[in-house]
Amino acid sequence: MEKLANNSIKGIKNCIKPYLKLLLPLLFFSGQGIAQEIPFENGKQYILGGLTVTGLQSYNEQTVKTYTGLRVGQPITIPGDEISEVIKKLWGLELFSNVEMYYTKIEDDKIFLELNITERPTLANVTVYGVKKRKVEDIINDTDLKKGKKITESLIANTKNFLQNKYKKQGYLNAKVNIATSPDTSATNTENMVINVNKGDKVKIRSIAFEGNEMLSNKRLRKALKNTKKKKFYRFWKKSKYIQDDYEEDLSNLVDAYAERGYRDARILSDTFIKVDEKNIDLKIKLEEGDKYYFGDIDFVGNTVYTDRQLSQVLGIRKGETYNGVLLKERIADDSKPDANDLTNLYQNNGYLFSSINPVEVSAVNDTINFEIRIIEGKETFLNHVTVTGNDKTNDHVIFRELRTRPGQKYSKDDLVRSIRELGQLGFFDAENIKPDIQNPKPNEGTVDVNYSLVEAGSSQIELQGGFGGGGFIGTLGLSFSNFSLKNIFNGEAYKPVPMGDGQTFALRLQASRTFRVYSLNFAEPWLGGKKPVRFNLSLSRTQQFATNYTSRGRIDVNKDRGFSITGVSAGLAKRVTWPDDFFTVSHSVSYQLYDFNDFNNGLFNFGNGSSNSLSYTFGISRSSQGPNRIFPMSGSNFELTAKFTPPYSLFSSKDYKQLKNDIRTTTERLLEIGQNPSDIEEQLEFAQLSDNLESMEEERFKLLEFYKIKFKGDWYTPIVDKLVLRTNAEFGFLGAYNHDIGDVPFERFFVGGDGLGNFTLDGRDVIQLRGYENSSLTPYSTNPITGNAERDGGTIYNKFSLELRYPLTLKPSASIYALSFLEAGNAFNNFSEFNPFELKRSAGVGLRIFMPAFGLLGIDFGYGFDTDAQPNSTGPSGWQTHFIIGQQF
Template identity: 75%
Template sequence: MKRFISSEPVITLLLLFFTSLVGAQELSFDDGKRYILGGLEVTGLQSYNEQTVKTYTGLRVGQPITVPGDELSEIIKKLWGLELFKDIQFHLVDIKDDQVFLELEITERPTLSDIKINGIKERKVDDIVKDTDLKKGKKITESLIANTKNYLENKYKKQGYLNAKVAIAVANDTAQTNAQKMVINVDKGDKVKIKKMIFDGNEQLADRKLRKAMKKTKEKRFWRFWKKSKFIEEDYENDLDLLADKYAEKGYRDARIISDSVIKVDENNINIKFKLEEGNKYYFGDIDFVGNTVYTDRQLASVLGIKKGDTYNGVLLRKRIADDSKPDAEDLTNLYQNNGYLFSTINPVELSAQNDTINFEIRIIEGKETYLNHVEVVGNDRTNDHVIYRELRTRPGNKYDKSNIIRTIQELQQLGYFDAEQIKPDILNANPNEGTVDINWNLVESGSSQIELQGGYGGGGFIGTLGLSFNNFSIKNILNGEAYKPVPMGDGQTFAMRVQASRTFRVYSLNFAEPWFGGKKPVRFSLNLSRTQQFGVDYASSSRSRIEVDKDRGFAITGITAGLAKRVQWPDDFFTVSHALSYQLYEFNNYDIGLFNFGNGKSNSFAYTLGISRNATMGGRIFPRGGSNFEITAKLTPPYSLFSNKDFESLRDRSQELAELEIEQGGLTAAQNQELEQIDQERFRWLEYYKIKFKGDWYTTLVGDLVLRTNAEFGFLGNYNNDVGDVPFERFFVGGDGLGNFTLDGRDVVQLRGYENQSITPVSELTGTQEGGLIYNKFSLELRYPLTLKPSASIYGLAFLEGGNAFNNFQEFNPFQIKRSAGVGLRIFMPAFGLLGIDFGYGFDEDLRPSSIGNGPSGWQTHFIIGQQF
């Protein structure tokens, strides 16, 4: 018969000695006797090795051991701590002379073989399994079940399901040894909404203002769709602080919430009742600065912006000392940190409160000036170090400047090579005694190359497009075979090529850009080569869907553009000034494009473009969260007619006569047509024009991740000589998705959603066709909200209001006469494919096509966005 030493939460050792073995001697429970361990047997094991358990106990045959004693108690504690067993018992098997023989009987806990979760969406099961660590093979314990239940109930209560209930059951799995299946039943119930918030004791602030002060705790209203009225305890506790802050902003420093209570209305609704005590209204008195040597009292008072006699505002005082909501806020803390005083501390202290006036002392400990010791960049697996270091405004030996850190983040985000959401520098090894600090820039590479592969049917045949864009290219390694992974990368250059072709046209383009031309200054060099060909088309007499292509007739544009852009320091270093020279050769071979009156010949365009831009956006290129970006450009050709001896006035008058004659006669003779062609060849042999464009984008974070983009655009195409007239190229075509992949005449294609492509284009008085506008304006409001901003794919939704129009001349121009639209859309940015999107827009007005006049609003239009600007 076995004698045992049992194990329970309060460990007990019970020895029963039989007289046949030990001569009827008795051993007290509290006594212990020293033995030599003669043997140890482990029983009850199902999945563990006996020797492993023996080794873990630390017991060895032949060692001295006291029975009962602390050694066995400690071993049992150790085994319980593993949470692998649900019962542990030591049995006294035998005693021979001074030797004791023990048996360790173990009952293993069952392992988890399968888990099923009911009551939630299938796609969320994996997340719950991961969060609760319910892996197959895990030992099932009471604490595991209790912790899982508590976690899930609290999880859903935090989401507003205050009545959420979770039940967990386990059952033996007969297909496996010592295994159990687990079933979790989740009953979230309905979200508990706040029906009413009741305020008692407020005389100075109305209920409406107090409700508005609470950002995430809102009453149930049918019109409130963005902020829900669900009750979430964590958000509620934070909003209680905002309620106190609201009073502090108005001078009521002593205002407090005496009590707040949640009153259950029914299963799905609650009321919240607040009892308030407002106290007296206070004003700022004297504000003295103590400890400041770097800045004078006057300088500090100017930044603080609070004067004696102002209504007390505790929230404003905190923000003027240190505004945590804005990294670049104009406050006293940033004033010091932007000048090298990283270790400075600033504390406002109330000296006295006399009647309704509070006197303050701003106590400043400036500390030592701080300098950067080590600056390191890690995580750039593809991008070469020099591409990153040239963008850094934090260099070893420089004085610490928080504004330079913020600006560096913006510069790295705009490169587009790294995940913008994860660019966060680590401040390390801060040493206030020596005045030094290290900075580690931890970067996560994101895809910077894109491929465009499209196919479709249009114009009587298949249209194919292949585009490759490498935005972190390395041209110096183009002959280095080992650098092709799959192409040479890492030097921050841009190399792109694009081919689009069908039976009727071909488009080729090649682009290269070096952002640091010469390697020492941020001077961007760019070069663009392009070639466009349009072939003659004859429609079969039986059907316009059947076409015959005549490659002996056609129209082609060959162009080259070279540009330099330099970042300047004035008015600030967000500005860039750019210069570009471009040449286009237009060639006609027995092809009447309808833009002017000749089908054979050539036209030339040589232009200089001056651009001034300021890019100060924050948050990255894909989803900016703040700042602005604007650009104004002027494209100018030489005024050839001013240096020519040609009589352009006579040519213009004769052209108008022939146009009027064509209307009267219903056509022109062959000789008159030839004369008209010669006139246009003379007028447009060298194109002369000037073109002014402006575009501005402003980004404002409204609440959380909700961002408002405001956009305004304007463009004007003018001439130097009215006798020469306006050029038929370079005009503005407004409407649609804004994609201008195939444009033969240098036109600007302007997006205006809710209307068909290029349909907001004025009609020519002479030809009755849409030949492009000479002036346009456009305005947009766009609300954006990110669904995910992961490196693999960034997705955001949007809603927009838009308006714009194009006009034939400045006399007709009216900035308030716009075609309006509204709608919603979705954008997806994947590094390999660039920007993809879809918009659903409703046009409230008629477009400008002759066929649309009198047909009412444009109505719903669907637009697909591929590779467009963000």
């Protein structure tokens, strides 16, 4: 098949000239193998005798024929709309680089056509140069450069523009991107793509100049540019790179800065971008300030639900005050705070979802502006349907019982915000992705639906540790399931891997080495009975510590026939209350511990044989409004006040505790007088006898423990800017005795200093974190009269204060990471007579926290202690200390 001679084709081209202009040529060939004259009538109707498709490499011929819509036997006009539309459709697919239609022969009124197609190459591989390897995959995903994608001019142009704009937004204004393709010989009609990225240097702002400002200084205006800062050597927090989007936002901030000070008519006349060199630019902003204005009369129109006086109190703006457009807007509707005290929330919290509030300037007399606040209250709105989606593991009833929004209730934005917080505090869902969606609003009927879209987060944790310490290998296995389902414990199908979904907590922890063993089991049901938020908690624990001796070779000899153990059980109830507000919880718990000694004295106690019993009741009041994310709270506070009491046994006892106290003091003084290494045989015998007597008296004194223990802890979370949060903490604790002749018990004391971890505590102590010092190093010491060693007794009173700046690096469900810096101060004291709230040990430092659902909280702190610790012979500041945090509370 050959093309016709030029003189033949010329006449045909004149007939189809409009199609040639569209680059959709219809060329006619003879089927005789040589060029010849064939009669062809312009616009004549033929019958399609056949259609063939040539040039295909990857597509099926029949598929292409079907797509053209042409059928053998159909009438067709040549040239005509049918052929034109077919070619347009094929070009529109962007799958072909060339589309041509030929006729191969004409027989009577039949015409035979050939569709010749050149396929566009497909993408084989993409190579990116000029960026870090870890960024390559992001670039490929963002530009959708998938293998097998057709390579088109628009694909290359769009990719180039996207990447250049991406880097310009990051401050690389000189970024250049070049894209080239080359054939790939490993496959048919495929090409490789190479992307060369030259970001260049970040363009910094050398100077920012203002023109036309008289009422506000240059310094004040530069401060208003929150994200656009000029280059200074000491600037770390806000960078000086130029980013177009941030700059445009800051121009609006400039106008707002004037509006806040009464200059309603202030505007930007021009802003000029001056390129100094490849790395620096200057910005010049020309302003017109206008006159200063004041608020005049403010009238409310359309209000029936609230009086003018009530609305004026919320608005908080008085006649004669300097005009502040930003404040006026915030008092009408503050979009930056979901629970802001503004007029819009006032209405929405009372059911008027469809209300609208608009401030209108009705007149301006000289420098005074009079306003009307025009209110359309709309119809009172009620919730119709409340649904949840996304909870694949957690049962619906666990979610619905936490919601403050119920079908039939009056709509309240405050209830919506509170529900988000309560769901976030459960820990079962990603707090950053709890999104209530208002659906099916019907203003005329006064109804609306609410759907809570949830994303499940890991709610189970496993602790598996191994290491060497205390003379041997220490192994720890901990399992914690915070969304457990006890009722399905005998349902084999519910084990995935354990029964889940009812919001209960089940935790099991085992820790063992050659020298000690710890077992604990905890179970908690947050809604006992399922109808009210009454939390039930039950815990069992068993601790064993074995006696050890160091051999001459430095090895540890463990004697399991001698030791010390604590067996404990506790049960508690905690109920949410509605007074003074519904953030409060009142708790009650009863616990019993048996302290059993068998020829064991390690300095914590003055007797090595016998037992002590502790039966106590704890009453607690707490208020928790922190949230919405329990891992990284950004607002609210948490207060806890607890009081722990034992019965005053000595009140009902006939023992003479005063005489017992005197005997113990006399015996102790004599032991200290004799010393640890008496040379005289009589003194040796006396020392042994006195030691036994002292142990017997100490056991008698503490057979039934009696004490009271008061603790307070408060945390405040204050957002500073963006997601930078200040956590303020204050703590106080006091351990007291009913009977001063018995004195303070050797258990339940406060040990201050270090990382604050108390995974293995023998005596009910509270371990208080104070970073920058070694563990428990701020705890008072005393001399044990039997062993002669200086031992940490633990304080009976302590106080602590801390400031902690936190900033999240990521709050994704898979891992939440935040950095922090801290200032801390605290101390522990033996008694109230020694207590001085201003005698504090100070420290400062930085840290990092990582929370992964499967492993809990992990972290590291570097703290510097500015003062001397309480250890014997310590001099100078404590200095730098490194603390590793595992499983500590948030």
